[in-house]
Amino acid sequence: MKVFFTTPLKGKPQYQVYIDEIIRIIEVHGATVVSPEKDEQYQQAFTKEKLAEYGDRDRAHYEFIRQGIASADAVVFEASYEDFRVGHEATLSLMYGKPVLVLSQNVDYGRYIYHEKFIGKKYTDKKELRKIIEDFLAAVKALSNKESFQVIHDIVDLQHSATLSKLRYRASQGTTYFADWARRATKEPDVVYREILNKLGDLAIQKPWDVFAKIYNEDTPDSIFYGAVKFVDQVFRAHQVFKSDHVVDVACGTGAISRILTTFGYRNVTAFDRSRAMLSEAYRLSAHMPSIKIMEGDIERVNLEQPAKAMVWYDFSSNFALDERELERWLTNLLKNLAPSGTLIFNVRTKTGWNIDFFKQKVTLYETDRFQRVWINLPDYKKDLITFDIFIRVKDKDGAWLPWEREQMTERMWRLSEIKRVVERLESITIEATLGDDYTPVKGTREPGLTYFVLSKK
Ligand SMILES: C[S@@+](CC[C@H](N)C(=O)[O-])C[C@H]1O[C@@H](n2cnc3c(N)ncnc32)[C@H](O)[C@@H]1O
Structure with a gap:
């Protein structure tokens, strides 16, 4: 399973330990993480060819995010720091039909956003984080089994x-x-x-x-x-x-x-x-x-x-x-x-x-x-x-x-x-x-x- 993960740049100084923990939990459960947080992958977004194709760094960044979302089985956000662009990326994920998990220490977005594939959760510590992510990954797996059954037919x-x-x-x-x-x-x-x-x-x-x-x-x-x-x-x-x-x-x-x-x-x-x-x-x-x-x-x-x-x-x-x-x-x-x-x-x-x-x-x-x-x-x-x-x-x-x-x-x-x-x-x-x-x-x-x-x- 491939999970795309992202978070607002400005929230990183405050939330980095949780960001690292989220990625760790997802990987421990056998999923591959694609993310701007993964330096090696992210640098690949800015090769000479990619910059020539997309015009500048901002467009190349956007393409990395968009294609990452499009090719993932599910998308996870750490959104304790509110940011318009991450909001857009969550919507984009839903438009692409991806299950979305938005984590925040401040807001339970599940109370405000109604969509069958959207889960918003407020968390306080790493233990809670682990339980939320495990439940989400299990739900995504069940969904993808259902979808591959469709392929069989x-x-x-x-x-x-x-x-x-x-x-x-x-x-x-x-x-x-x-x-x-x-x-x-x-x-x-x-x-x-x-x-x-x-x-x-x-x-x-x-x-x-x-x-x-x-x-x-x-x-x-x-x-x-x-x-x-x-x-x-x-x-x-x-x-x-x-x-x-x-x-x-x-x-x-x-x-x-x-x-x-x-x-x-x-x-x-x-x-x-x-x-x-x-x-x-x-x-x-x-x-x-x-x-x-x-x-x-x-x-x-x-x-x-x-x-x-x-x-x-x-x-x-x-x-x-x-x-x-x-x-x-x-x-x-x-x-x-x-x-x-x-x-x-x-x-x-x-x-x-x-x-x-x-x-x-x-x-x-x-x-x-x-x-x-x-x-x-x-x-x-x-x-x-x-x-x-x-x-x-x-x-x-x-x-x-x-x-x-x-x-x-x-x-x-x-x-x-x-x-x-x-x-x-x-x-x-x-x-x-x-x-x-x-x-x-x-x-x-x-x-x-x-x-x-x-x-x-x-
Ligand atoms: C059953 S058709 C499949 C066509 C196509 N893949 C499809 O899904 O509709 C098989 C095709 O394989 C091609 N083919 C067989 N051996 C080939 C080869 N050595 N090099 C290139 N084409 C070959 C035939 O010309 C034919 O068009």
């Missing part, structure tokens, strides 16, 4: 399955050969697969994503990633990644994650991918967010002009690395592009994650107003590889079907132990967290369906 697979099941139902309606395949696909998948190959099997197989790109954002809309980005934002904040820092969306596809990061306030986002077809959709869909820099790049070779303070490599594209060596090369190059003390979040669909209906069912069909899609899963359990044979057709603007197109792509069905082995071989990193489907730590031999890694570069 937002996870990608759940929302995606709900979206796709609607499209599957729609595909089975009607009298065409497509609806007939959709109705029979579950009961007689091999027969339907043969019929599909008889009708469409002669089509040229195009490059991965060249065909899918046209419908990707309709099949996988931005909204699906909202919960994921909320989690990413929490991790970034816990690792001191500020909204002005350079954040990179790795294998961005059509750019959903970059767009949501931008709505969360990140204003220096670079998105890259190796598929031109996906990138052209990313440009189209992000035209209203010109701060996002979109570029072509391969994970294995990309060489960013500006190192990233944080990287997010999401939506399981690590499964496109087909063996341990390839994954290691990809991660090594990403880390090369990460600034020291930078953060990399990536996720993997691990063994049990391939057990969901979407990948178990051999043939599935989907339909919207604009496209039809046939999805065929061809797993090879000996090699732990799965190939998707995909057929898509879209309507032209007059509503007539364009010809069917076909592409194939192959993914690796990783085991968690294999990924762990690769990650442990990487140099100059710390594994900050290995989390399972519900974003809780993976312990013992548990093999979650989806695994999230948070790495820090030393």
Whole structure:
């Protein structure tokens, strides 16, 4: 948990011992304190770059306070000395939705300020101070558990399955050969697969994503990633990644994650991918967010002009690395592009994650107003590889079907132990967290369906 702490400058001579005690109590309870009272952190607010960015020391100070509050889980003030600016900072904290504790030896602000996230307490000695702070931290913890429960319900697979099941139902309606395949696909998948190959099997197989790109954002809309980005934002904040820092969306596809990061306030986002077809959709869909820099790049070779303070490599594209060596090369190059003390979040669909209906069912069909899609899963359990044979057709603007197109792509069905082995071989990193489907730590031999890694570069 991260707690932002501040106090009026003018009150310091009189209240310094209590200020030190407040910080000590918060830290004893395992929380990290961000504060102008922490000299090393505070000096970082006035680097040459920060002064150039914000113009002068007063603005740089304000940004330190504002960003500190924004990235904290809770905010504590020692406000025995009354000060207009600290009053503003408390209001700012409430506007950012942070629980606020205002401590004073003179006034119980709780009597005057009414807000569900505001606690004002008068204290007389250190013992009282400890009890008040302990109660506050416990309340914040309970609240954050409730909020992370919300994240669980937002996870990608759940929302995606709900979206796709609607499209599957729609595909089975009607009298065409497509609806007939959709109705029979579950009961007689091999027969339907043969019929599909008889009708469409002669089509040229195009490059991965060249065909899918046209419908990707309709099949996988931005909204699906909202919960994921909320989690990413929490991790970034816990690792001191500020909204002005350079954040990179790795294998961005059509750019959903970059767009949501931008709505969360990140204003220096670079998105890259190796598929031109996906990138052209990313440009189209992000035209209203010109701060996002979109570029072509391969994970294995990309060489960013500006190192990233944080990287997010999401939506399981690590499964496109087909063996341990390839994954290691990809991660090594990403880390090369990460600034020291930078953060990399990536996720993997691990063994049990391939057990969901979407990948178990051999043939599935989907339909919207604009496209039809046939999805065929061809797993090879000996090699732990799965190939998707995909057929898509879209309507032209007059509503007539364009010809069917076909592409194939192959993914690796990783085991968690294999990924762990690769990650442990990487140099100059710390594994900050290995989390399972519900974003809780993976312990013992548990093999979650989806695994999230948070790495820090030393
Ligand atoms: C499932 S899409 C995910 C897109 C995006 N992250 C999202 O959440 O919508 C996978 C993307 O990974 C990209 N990709 C796979 N391997 C890559 C590599 N080595 N370098 C760059 N992009 C890669 C593909 O081109 C594709 O756009």
